[in-house]
Amino acid sequence: MVTKAAIGVDLGGTNVRVVLGSKEGKIIAKISEPTEKSKGPTGVSEQIIRLIISLIEERINLRDIEGIGIGSAGPLDIKSGALMRPTHLPFEYVPLVKPLEEKFGLPVILLNDCVAAVLGEKYFGIGGDHENLVYVTISTGIGGGVYVDGHLLIGKDGNAHEIGHFTIDYEGRLTCGCGKKGHWEAYCSGSGIPNYARLIIEGDKFKNARKGPLMEAYKSGKLTAKAVYDCAKVGDDLAEIIVEKIGELNAIGFACVTDAYDPSLITVGGSVTLNNPSLVIDPIRRYIKEHARNRVPEITLTPLGEDIVLYGALASVFYLSR
Numbered sequence: 001m002v003t004k005a006a007i008g009v010d011l012g013g014t015n016v017r018v019v020l021g022s023k024e025g026k027i028i029a030k031i032s033e034p035t036e037k038s039k040g041p042t043g044v045s046e047q048i049i050r051l052i053i054s055l056i057e058e059r060i061n062l063r064d065i066e067g068i069g070i071g072s073a074g075p076l077d078i079k080s081g082a083l084m085r086p087t088h089l090p091f092e093y094v095p096l097v098k099p100l101e102e103k104f105g106l107p108v109i110l111l112n113d114c115v116a117a118v119l120g121e122k123y124f125g126i127g128g129d130h131e132n133l134v135y136v137t138i139s140t141g142i143g144g145g146v147y148v149d150g151h152l153l154i155g156k157d158g159n160a161h162e163i164g165h166f167t168i169d170y171e172g173r174l175t176c177g178c179g180k181k182g183h184w185e186a187y188c189s190g191s192g193i194p195n196y197a198r199l200i201i202e203g204d205k206f207k208n209a210r211k212g213p214l215m216e217a218y219k220s221g222k223l224t225a226k227a228v229y230d231c232a233k234v235g236d237d238l239a240e241i242i243v244e245k246i247g248e249l250n251a252i253g254f255a256c257v258t259d260a261y262d263p264s265l266i267t268v269g270g271s272v273t274l275n276n277p278s279l280v281i282d283p284i285r286r287y288i289k290e291h292a293r294n295r296v297p298e299i300t301l302t303p304l305g306e307d308i309v310l311y312g313a314l315a316s317v318f319y320l321s322r
């Protein structure tokens with residue numbers, strides 16, 4: 001018998017995932033579908049409504065649900081409860097809060113996915129003893145969620161701490177998806193790593209002498225973040241050099257996070273990290289001291305894995321003061 005339950009939604013560009021979970025962080029049921037992009041912006045909320053209905057059907061009474069939390073990639077317009085020209089959906093404006101509130105008569109909380117994630121870490125992960133913690137995702141992009149002095153940082157529109165757009169290369173050799181040059185995400189995210197790897201290879205004076213699987217991938221135009229890390233795992237020299245250089249830049253990003261927010265814990269997730277935890281995190285730990293003025297916090301892999309946004313969406317219903 002469930003006493004207190006909530007709905008958590010992780011709205012991604014590829015999949016939308018919905019869970020029913022308890023106040024203790026137990027996921028009772030889960031459902032996932034490819035994100036609906038062919039029926040216009042209202043198709044997204046209609047899909048979420050349909051998934052919620054099928055999830056709660058015969059499991060729980062609507063009156064036993066406290067609310068619905070949504071974590072989504074931004075940018076958000078928190079005042080109107082919608083997404084504004086989101087990076088992961090092909091629409092100008094995607095209303096989310098109002099259609100769900102009207103359908104279910106429950107409170108609906110919309111948060112940036114990384115902001116939700118840090119709440120998940122705080123309440124259902126390893127952040128319980130920390131009043132100052134940051135969650136960093138290194139995935140297709142780089143993002144963060146920040147919890148300081150016992151409060152979640154949100155910002156005027158819900159877009160505080162866009163840490164992936166910190167400038168970590170003042171020469172601006174690579175251009176970010178946002179259009180500016182030199183941003184962290186342009187070098188070290190899943191979509192940026194191939195460009196950064198190409199930049200390193202093309203500036204490498206031993207380029208012509210190098211052999212190995214990563215050089216082959218470069219020559220055949222198949223350079224991906226996965227190829228870089230997979231080749232490093234089997235001892236490819238060039239891949240090891242690139243992984244180290246990515247680590248140096250990640251350490252600059254983490255040093256900025258450390259000096260901006262002074263956390264006692266930074267947890268790291270996102271597909272690039274989850275697939276290559278030590279290759280991503282070890283170099284950050286090695287290089288961060290060269291850049292951070294503040295005391296370096298504990299930096300560790302999140303135990304919540306790819307479900308962290310869902311845990312955060314649940315936590316937002318139970319623990320975010322409204």
Ligand SMILES: [Zn+2]
Pocket residue numbers: 164165176177178179180183185
């Ligand atoms: Zn940027």
